[in-house]
Amino acid sequence: MMERQAYREFKEKKSAALAGSGPAAAEKFHATGRMTARERLDLLFDEGTFEEIGCFVSHRCHDFGMNDKKVAGDGVVTGSGLIAGRLTHAYAQDFNVMGGSISEANSAKISRALDMAIEMGTPFVALNDSGGSRIQEGVSGLAGVAGIFLRNTMASGMIPQISAIMGPCAGGASYSPALTDFIIMIDKQSHMFVTGPEVIKAVTHEDVSKEELGGGLAHNSISGVAHFLARNDRDCLLLIRELLSFLPQNHLADPPRYPCRDDSARRHSGLNELIPEDPRSAYDVRELIRAVVDENYFFEIQSCYAPNIVIGFARLNGRPVGVVANQPSVLAGALDTNASRKSARFVRFCDAFNFPIITFEDVPGFLPGRQQELDGIIRDGAKLLFAYCEATVPKICVITRKAYGGAYCVMSSKHIRADYNFAYPGAEIAVMGPEGAVNIIYRRELAAAPDNSLKEQKLEEYRRQFANPYAAARLGYIDEIIMPEETRFKLITALERLADKKQKILPKKHGNMPL
Ligand code: HXC
Numbered sequence: 001m002m003e004r005q006a007y008r009e010f011k012e013k014k015s016a017a018l019a020g021s022g023p024a025a026a027e028k029f030h031a032t033g034r035m036t037a038r039e040r041l042d043l044l045f046d047e048g049t050f051e052e053i054g055c056f057v058s059h060r061c062h063d064f065g066m067n068d069k070k071v072a073g074d075g076v077v078t079g080s081g082l083i084a085g086r087l088t089h090a091y092a093q094d095f096n097v098m099g100g101s102i103s104e105a106n107s108a109k110i111s112r113a114l115d116m117a118i119e120m121g122t123p124f125v126a127l128n129d130s131g132g133s134r135i136q137e138g139v140s141g142l143a144g145v146a147g148i149f150l151r152n153t154m155a156s157g158m159i160p161q162i163s164a165i166m167g168p169c170a171g172g173a174s175y176s177p178a179l180t181d182f183i184i185m186i187d188k189q190s191h192m193f194v195t196g197p198e199v200i201k202a203v204t205h206e207d208v209s210k211e212e213l214g215g216g217l218a219h220n221s222i223s224g225v226a227h228f229l230a231r232n233d234r235d236c237l238l239l240i241r242e243l244l245s246f247l248p249q250n251h252l253a254d255p256p257r258y259p260c261r262d263d264s265a266r267r268h269s270g271l272n273e274l275i276p277e278d279p280r281s282a283y284d285v286r287e288l289i290r291a292v293v294d295e296n297y298f299f300e301i302q303s304c305y306a307p308n309i310v311i312g313f314a315r316l317n318g319r320p321v322g323v324v325a326n327q328p329s330v331l332a333g334a335l336d337t338n339a340s341r342k343s344a345r346f347v348r349f350c351d352a353f354n355f356p357i358i359t360f361e362d363v364p365g366f367l368p369g370r371q372q373e374l375d376g377i378i379r380d381g382a383k384l385l386f387a388y389c390e391a392t393v394p395k396i397c398v399i400t401r402k403a404y405g406g407a408y409c410v411m412s413s414k415h416i417r418a419d420y421n422f423a424y425p426g427a428e429i430a431v432m433g434p435e436g437a438v439n440i441i442y443r444r445e446l447a448a449a450p451d452n453s454l455k456e457q458k459l460e461e462y463r464r465q466f467a468n469p470y471a472a473a474r475l476g477y478i479d480e481i482i483m484p485e486e487t488r489f490k491l492i493t494a495l496e497r498l499a500d501k502k503q504k505i506l507p508k509k510h511g512n513m514p515l
Helices: 005-018 023-031 037-044 063-068 104-120 139-155 171-179 197-204 210-214 216-221 233-246 285-292 337-352 370-375 377-390 405-410 434-441 443-448 453-466 470-474 484-497
Strands: 051-053 076-083 086-093 124-130 161-170 182-186 191-193 228-230 299-301 309-316 319-326 357-363 395-404 420-423 428-430
Touching: 037 076, 037 086, 037 124, 037 233, 051 104, 076 104, 086 104, 104 124, 104 139, 124 171, 139 171, 161 171, 161 233, 171 191, 182 216, 182 233, 191 210, 197 210, 210 216, 216 228, 228 233, 233 299, 285 309, 285 319, 285 357, 285 484, 309 337, 309 484, 319 337, 337 357, 337 377, 357 405, 370 377, 377 405, 395 405, 395 484, 405 428, 420 484, 428 453, 434 443, 434 453, 443 453
Parallel strands: 086 124, 124 161, 161 182, 161 191, 182 228, 319 357, 357 395, 395 420, 395 428
Antiparallel strands: 051 076, 076 086, 299 309, 309 319
């Protein structure tokens, strides 16, 4: 029997639409190691589960010869599918259609996918590869981009949003990824900037390459705009799948719990020796984190930026947690402006999406220095303080060594509503380190002293009084002093006790975080 004409026509149109910019463009892309938009979505989603919508949408622009430049789908693929069995909405821009530029029509597709993700309570993944707002459309293109910004903002804190930058992400369009929770860039393939090298050259006469200005490494290590650096398309897409494995569907759900094969009472005797007795010696806090968490697996975030603080996800007895840890091997773990902003944003993410926050504290204080003060360490440190104060998820803190001054208060102290505060026997909890404290309290006496013996005596006195966890434990500021080797068991037990924690902040429109 002859196939009906309507069906035949439909099949032809559909297959033309799915071919996007065509085989020649796809081949050109493949030659540079990149995948097409649909290939990317196919790899991101569980096999055969991605369902596209709007593949016949085309633009409505008549200026600049645009009537002759119509491609079904208009350069963006939108839809939904399953990732590890869980519903997720996404879009992928097709750079081969007018540079993946954002038009009125294709931004409406993106906005609709975002609306559906919000209404259905699913994560949203954006695969960006675009030259920004479609220049030929003028203000209509801008209107479309702004509509995406609005939805990113409305979705913030309701559903997890992940942006992968898989090519260019230029102009104001870069603010959409910036409004989402995590940004992944691809080394030497993706670039993000508000104004590109040519504009900079014209305005400031500065010569700067795309890579220096907005390459993956620059945004992962210097600006802190990005959170992950992938090697290529495949690495990037698999990383998104892994990131999603930690995240809940939305703010009303808990992060997914997995069966745990690792013994919850597992002791790690090596931990008793990991932290050097000499408070001036460093150690890598990631060794401590890995030793404690399930299967020694720590999924670190922003590892190249502000490495004096370490953040990331791990699991404890199968339950995902957010980990924040001072890193004594970089700047002695002191908090500077970058570390404060990095960790504040992460604490807020954890609080929005129901991750208990585990804090490993070894902090000599806020980083002293003229530049730090002038860069606004007061304001940025306050961001971290605000984030911890406001967080109502379970908060557990382990003081591994130093907990000095304002940094002690900020890093999940009892006074800002941490639930369990543990300290190792070698912990030092004080207003400041012994040297600084003695120099201030006994300045006159030390100046008049004939030799160093008075100073040694006063240092010893101060250490006895404060350089230990007992003064804080006597006041109830530390709940329990524990051996390092029992950390895993203590954390898992505390998490179990806190599983049904309910704490609310008093109703208000919103706080005024020191941004
Ligand atoms: C329309 C665009 C476009 C855009 C690229 N193209 N960007 N078309 N609008 N924004 C088209 C090109 O004309 C070209 O079409 C094709 O895409 C591929 O671009 P190339 O330049 O040949 O590719 P490449 O050399 O790889 O350079 C990519 C690029 C560059 C770095 C992205 O195209 C570029 O700088 N584009 C403009 C970036 C920019 O300034 N965007 C800001 C837009 S304003 P043909 O037909 O030749 O293949 C904006 C404001 C939003 O975004 C504000 C929101 C509040």
